[in-house]
Amino acid sequence: MTATVPPRALATLPLGDDALVLSHRLGEWAGHAPVLEEEVALANIALDLLGQARAVYAELAEVLGSEDEIAFLREEREFRNCQLVEQPNGDFAHTIVRQLFFSSYQQPLHAHLAPSLPLAAKAVRETAYHRDHAEQWTLRLGDGTEESHARTQRAADALWRYTGELFQPIEGLDVPWEELEEEWSATVGDVFARAGLTVPTGPRRDAWSAGAGREGVHTEPFGRMLAEMQHLHRSHPGATW
Amino acid sequence: MVRRPAPRAAEPRPSPATSTRTSTGSSADTSAGTPAGASTGTYAGTPAGISAGPPADISTGAxxxxxxxxxxxxxxxxxxxxxxxxxxxxxxxxxxxxxxxxxxxxxxxxxxxxxxxxxxxxxxxxxxxxxxxxxxxxxxxxxxxxxxxxxxxxxxSTDDISDEGRRKLAGHGIAPPRTGARARGPVLVGLSPTRRVPGTPGRTGPPLAPCTPETDGPEGEGQQRQGQEREPVRCPHCGSAATELLSRFSSTACKALRRCTACREPFDHFKEV
Missing domain, CATH: 3.30.300.130 (Fe-S cluster assembly (FSCA))
Incomplete structure (x- = not known):
């Protein structure tokens, strides 16, 4: 589907795929969140992200087909999302750290893109709320009980390897990537310091790190996620309700 | 697509829930709602007015x-x-x-x-x-x-809600958004309202900022705005300014859940964006 399209025409596709995949992961919390308020919060964040994905896909309709086709009929290797967002939810701390890492990237990314991309100008105000949500919970968990602290630190250590990929330039997007990474490091470092957490030191690039999602290479859990997400549409093509 | 997550207000609506956006378009794609190409928010499009006030074409006598x-x-x-x-x-x-x-x-x-x-x-x-x-x-x-x-x-932006709209929201028990959201622009995160039980294990650093209604979100109390006074969110029931945040996300994405510490009633707040 994407093979014959020049990369620049698909510059926004990674943004849409990040949003769709993370939206689906957050939607998996429905019925499982620790408290009702969090059920609602995660669902609302997922809804914002789904709206972002739809806006990107609607723009790409001429090259990639309808929103449904883009979301439900592409194969794993055609998705351009970063590997961070496809990681399984894990426990609540794991999801929150994933949210902190991603929203601390997405919010300034949208700020950089806002002058040229209406969706980013729109979403930048919403993603500020996402980042705030992740920050507040990181502080609570990191600065909470021994158990919550340990789980949050474990999540940070486990997800760290997926954060280097966020700053690989996306062709066609005019973003100062190094500056973005500095902003991200400052944000995460500040939150971690206040939460009493240690910023991991493991590899984020090259060997032993992860991150080729932008090239369509994904981690094992992503295939299972897609199977569940796409199953209904593929089993009942064109079904509506 | 993803299951529609948030609980929504369940008012019955007089018209069908599913519709294509245009009466002249095809009837395809009703499940996803938007017919391909219906959105006109092109990223190649004009950035004019994004950071400035309301769009230039909202004006004349209508x-x-x-x-x-x-x-x-x-x-x-x-x-x-x-x-x-x-x-x-x-x-x-x-x-x-x-x-x-x-x-x-x-x-x-x-x-x-x-x-x-x-x-x-x-x-x-x-x-x-x-x-x-x-x-x-x-x-x-x-x-x-x-x-x-x-x-x-x-x-x-919530600044686009008219004065009459704000009055009606308040009358309906929803605290209207405070004005000035657009001018403040995309804002940074606020201080933490984390509450700790003294003596709990965990962090060893200095104590976190106390929970106050004025440091509760990314709505102007950002890092570069710490200490700056902001008009409080008033209880739509009793008018008290003594209200606190319960959750940043409420019945819809555009609202936060707060509680009045004077009359103890919880209420929705149309949060600034």
Missing amino acids: PAGISTGSPAATSASTFAELAGAVPDPELPVVTLAELGVLRRVTEPEPGRVLVELTPTYTGCPAVEAMAADIEQALREAGAAHVEVRTVLAPPW
Whole structure:
């Protein structure tokens, strides 16, 4: 589907795929969140992200087909999302750290893109709320009980390897990537310091790190996620309700 | 797509929930709602006005500040009035004009009405219901063809809610958003309202900032604004300024859940964006 399209025409596709995949992961919390308020919060964040994905896909309709086709009929290797967002939810701390890492990237990314991309100008105000949500919970968990602290630190250590990929330039997007990474490091470092957490030191690039999602290479859990997400549409093509 | 997650207000709506956005388009793709290409928020499009105030074309004489910008101004302004009077599907106390989501109503040719609608939040699921309601209202008024387009630029802000809309929200028990959200721009995160039980294990650093209603979100109390006074969110029931945040996300994406510490009533707050 994407093979014959020049990369620049698909510059926004990674943004849409990040949003769709993370939206689906957050939607998996429905019925499982620790408290009702969090059920609602995660669902609302997922809804914002789904709206972002739809806006990107609607723009790409001429090259990639309808929103449904883009979301439900592409194969794993055609998705351009970063590997961070496809990681399984894990426990609540794991999801929150994933949210902190991603929203601390997405919010300034949208700020950089806002002058040229209406969706980013729109979403930048919403993603500020996402980042705030992740920050507040990181502080609570990191600065909470021994158990919550340990789980949050474990999540940070486990997800760290997926954060280097966020700053690989996306062709066609005019973003100062190094500056973005500095902003991200400052944000995460500040939150971690206040939460009493240690910023991991493991590899984020090259060997032993992860991150080729932008090239369509994904981690094992992503295939299972897609199977569940796409199953209904593929089993009942064109079904509506 | 993903299951529709957030619990929504369950008011019955008079019109069908599923509709294509345009009465002249095909009936395909009703499950995903948006017909391909219906959105006009092109990223190659004009960035003008994104950071500045309301769009330049919302001005002239039409009711509720809706531009008609059409040679057939009389007719288009009637349609604009009708479209603007459609109640919000989730907050039916306010109209779409009061909510500020109706950008433009034109009649490029007789009988064909083009409506530009902007979502409050990117993922607002009410947009499709709004489009269906507008379409129905305009068709009943004699428009042969109605097309409702979603536009993203310039982004909607809670500053676009009219004074009348704010009054109605408050009367309905929803604290209206404070003004000035657009001027403040995208804002940084606020201080933590974390509450700790003294003596609990965990962090060893200095104590965190106390929980106060004025440091509760990314709404102007950002890092570079610490200490700056901001008008409090008042309880829509008793008017007290002593309210606290319970959750940043409430029954819809655009609202936060707060509680009045004077009358103890919880209430929704239309959060600033």
